[in-house]
Amino acid sequence: MPDLSFKVEEAVAVPFAAAPTLAFKLRIANAIPGESIHTVALRCQIQIETTRRRYSAEEQMGMLDLFGEPERWSHTLRRLLWTHVSVVVPAFEDNTLAEIPVPCTFDFNVAATKYFAGLTNGDIPLRLMFSGTVFYAGDEGALQVFPISWEQEAIFKLQQSVWREMMDCYYPNSAWINMRRDVFERLFQFKTQNGIPTWEQALNKMLDKMLPVAETVGS
Numbered sequence: 001m002p003d004l005s006f007k008v009e010e011a012v013a014v015p016f017a018a019a020p021t022l023a024f025k026l027r028i029a030n031a032i033p034g035e036s037i038h039t040v041a042l043r044c045q046i047q048i049e050t051t052r053r054r055y056s057a058e059e060q061m062g063m064l065d066l067f068g069e070p071e072r073w074s075h076t077l078r079r080l081l082w083t084h085v086s087v088v089v090p091a092f093e094d095n096t097l098a099e100i101p102v103p104c105t106f107d108f109n110v111a112a113t114k115y116f117a118g119l120t121n122g123d124i125p126l127r128l129m130f131s132g133t134v135f136y137a138g139d140e141g142a143l144q145v146f147p148i149s150w151e152q153e154a155i156f157k158l159q160q161s162v163w164r165e166m167m168d169c170y171y172p173n174s175a176w177i178n179m180r181r182d183v184f185e186r187l188f189q190f191k192t193q194n195g196i197p198t199w200e201q202a203l204n205k206m207l208d209k210m211l212p213v214a215e216t217v218g219s
Contacts, residue, residue: 002134002146003031004040008126008156009097013166020104020170022162024128026154029095036137037096040089042148044100045129048080048115049155052125062118066111082112082126106167106176116163117175123157130154 007027014021030037055063060070067076082102089098107113116124130152138144179187191202 001032001144002035002037002136004134004148004152005029005031006128006130006152006154008128008154011156011158011162013162013169014101015169017101017103020106020166022102022104022158022166024100024102024156026098026100026128027095028089028092028098030093034093037089037092038135038137038143039091040098040132040134040148041086042089042098042100042130042132043084043086045084045131046082046102047127047129048082048112049125049127050077050080050115053122056120058120059118062120063115066114066118079127080111080115086132104163104166106171106174107178108176109178116160119160121160123159124163126156126158128154128156 005028007029009025009027011022011024014023028040050067055070067073085100085102087098087100089096105113108117129150130148131150132148134146134148136144136146187199187202190196190206191199194202194205196202196205
């Protein structure tokens with residue numbers, strides 16, 4: 001009966017994918033020597049361990065939308081669910097290095113994106129929780145099936161710079177904002193009525209009109 005363990009060795013950006021993607025290099029080892037693993041249907045839940053790192057003053061400002069004022073973080077700073085992924089691991093004996101592709105969105109309505117973008121440097125503490133099914137050869141060579149318990153985990157520190165460089169590669173000097181259709185239609189109307197050629201110029205024009213009001217209120 002297989003006795004598998006899991007360890008993430010590194011994470012790298014995948015170039016030229018259909019969407020921004022990180023590849024987690026996962027070492028899977030079987031404590032039963034010589035046992036033939038036919039395949040592993042692996043499921044992985046990735047969580048962000050937000051309480052396992054320190055935050056600079058700039059990063060605390062970047063987290064306001066997620067966790068509120070730092071004075072409240074003892075109540076609001078909680079683990080975040082990042083994503084679920086599945087992968088099929090081919091046959092191996094003893095150990096193998098599998099690759100887990102993790103698509104990454106740049107949608108700022110997603111909590112994980114807000115968190116990653118709010119960090120300026122350092123690492124992102126992750127917890128990977130595994131489940132799934134192992135297909136292996138029994139004592140007489142017959143195919144056997146064994147479930148993987150959710151108790152199987154791996155801890156990994158993802159460098160924030162890896163995520164940032166990946167996003168800069170796919171969306172250089174850009175960010176994505178999802179908005180309701182009625183808000184978009186109002187913005188589109190403002191843009192066309194004022195003969196503004198780009199969305200950036202339209203938003204800048206609106207912000208320029210608001211700035212004197214903000215300065216008056218703050219004075």
